[in-house]
Amino acid sequence: MTPFTTLTSRAVPLLRDNVDTDAVIPSREMKSTGRTGLADGLFAPWRYLDAGREHGARAPDPEFPLNRPEASGAQILLTGANFGCGSSREHAVWALGEYGIRCVIAQSFAPIFRANCIRNGLLPVALPEAVIAAMAWQDVTVDLPAQNVRCGAAIHRFEIEHEPRQMLLEGLDAIDLTLKSLPAIEDWTSNDRKARPWVYLGV
Structure with a gap:
């Protein structure tokens, strides 16, 4: 895995609570048991227009945050409470990683999803709702060694256990x-x- 130390990126807001793993990567989008070929299906129910899906075309919904021009190349996703709930499918983390997301900042995470993130080099950061909302579409720096998130002049500390921290820092x-x-x-x-x-x- 690629070690995670610091990351600076535009933070894309998907400010919804209870986003389950079937929304992150629907079962119909999982074409194989491997870790690749999943990025196209990330958030498929929301990223694509219904008419486009019915006709086999992948017509992006321009209103979906990841489809907006300012989201291009973004590696930080902002979201709400209980992110990654539902089934324990590890494909959800694989899809986020293959798309380019390296850090998800949420109010809270489903425990199995959080564990899957750490095992796959994706940093899950829990912060309060108001803090997350203020970072939407801003350039944000996530500093794992210092265990803080910086946005403008604001610095917000986050907690992470020693073992997960070392796994991410060393890419283990x-x-x-x-x-x-x-x-x-x-x-x-x-x-x-x-x-x-x-x-x-x-x-």
């Missing part, structure tokens, strides 16, 4: 994180073999 998934402790694991196993050799008979 759960297996990589475990392998960092491999010398200690091997040392413990070696000592345990000496202390309890009968446990390892036949190994």
Whole structure:
């Protein structure tokens, strides 16, 4: 994974509560079990006009925030409470990442979605509703080492646990994180073999 340290980007507002993973990436948009080919289906029910979908064309809805010209290249998404609720599909995070989103700032996150973000290098930041609303369409800097978000003169601290923070800073998934402790694991196993050799008979 690409390490996450600091990120400066225009912040695109999708200020809705209870955006579930089926809205982020509908099941009909998941053409394979892989992590790629999902960006086109991101927020498909909202990004495309109904008439265009019925005729097989992907006609963008010009009113949808990600389709607006000022959203081009944006890597920060602003949203409401309980983002990523519903099913636990990891495709939702994959679709956001492939589209180019590296940070989602929300009032709160569904726990499984938040965990999926961290495992896939996408930073979930929880901030109050009024703070999020004030950052809409502004240039925002997210600083993970300092654990703050800066918008103009305003600085807002966010909380993140030590282990998820390290995973994001170093670009590690759960297996990589475990392998960092491999010398200690091997040392413990070696000592345990000496202390309890009968446990390892036949190994």
